[in-house]
Amino acid sequence: MVSQAQILQWLQAFATEIEQNKAYLTELDAAIGDADHGINMDRGFKKVSAQLPTLTDKDISSIFKAVSMTLISSIGGASGPLYGTWFLRASTAVVGKQELTEQDVLAILQAGLDGVAQRGKAQLGDKTMVDVLSPAVAACGQAVEESQGTLEAMQKAVAAAQRGLQETIPMQAKKGRASYLGERSIGHQDPGGTSAYLMLKSLLGVLESSGE
Numbered sequence: 494m495v496s497q498a499q500i501l502q503w504l505q506a507f508a509t510e511i512e513q514n515k516a517y518l519t520e521l522d523a524a525i526g527d528a529d530h531g532i533n534m535d536r537g538f539k540k541v542s543a544q545l546p547t548l549t550d551k552d553i554s555s556i557f558k559a560v561s562m563t564l565i566s567s568i569g570g571a572s573g574p575l576y577g578t579w580f581l582r583a584s585t586a587v588v589g590k591q592e593l594t595e596q597d598v599l600a601i602l603q604a605g606l607d608g609v610a611q612r613g614k615a616q617l618g619d620k621t622m623v624d625v626l627s628p629a630v631a632a633c634g635q636a637v638e639e640s641q642g643t644l645e646a647m648q649k650a651v652a653a654a655q656r657g658l659q660e661t662i663p664m665q666a667k668k669g670r671a672s673y674l675g676e677r678s679i680g681h682q683d684p685g686g687t688s689a690y691l692m693l694k695s696l697l698g699v700l701e702s703s704g705e
């Protein structure tokens with residue numbers, strides 16, 4: 494089970510992870526985009542971090558919805574609407590819940606991925622965050638099917654996300670700004686995929702630190 498308090502811890506941990514990786518994410522985006530991904534994400538998640546104390550009495554779905562609205566209104570660029578959509582869909586997957594089973598965690602990851610893929614019209618292999626989120630959902634799904642529990646399912650999800658992230662390097666971008674570079678986008682790790690990996694990794698970190 495993942496508690497509402499752990500969800501709040503996760504969002505804070507992700508905001509901290511983004512802050513610590515702001516320069517790195519921006520550097521990745523400088524190679525194949527417009528050098529603002531770390532700046533965009535940090536702006537949005539600083540707002541989220543400031544908002545968290547107002548969400549302590551809310552259920553998990555309402556927390557995700559509030560985060561979504563904050564991200565959509567404060568992050569410019571492609572990643573604002575995409576992360577906003579991820580959290581909005583996550584919110585609709587767990588309506589009214591105060592704690593999450595591993596099936597709920599899978600439902601969140603699946604709904605978030607579906608939302609991002611739909612909104613960005615991105616498919617696997619387009620060199621976007623979909624290439625990280627999609628293998629994570631598949632690995633989590635398999636672990637849940639084998640009744641492995643939330644911690645194990647997230648460990649599998651993060652390992653798959655990390656492999657997916659490495660696989661973005663040789664890809665040619667088909668969506669977003671990086672696609673304007675054509676073949677010159679090959680050989681660089683996708684910035685949005687990197688932040689998506691950090692999102693999953695920070696959730697795992699919270700589960701590991703509480704011995705879930």
Ligand code: ADP
Pocket residue numbers: 522526527529530533534569570571572573575609612613614615620621622623668669670671683684685686
């Ligand atoms: P912008 O490209 O507007 O400057 P960011 O730099 O914040 O926005 O985010 C870029 C990231 O967004 C990319 O690395 C990629 O992962 C993701 N992205 C861009 N376009 C799409 C899309 N159509 N579908 C899914 N993800 C996308």
Ligand code: MG
Pocket residue numbers: 522526527528529530570670
């Ligand atoms: Mg950019």
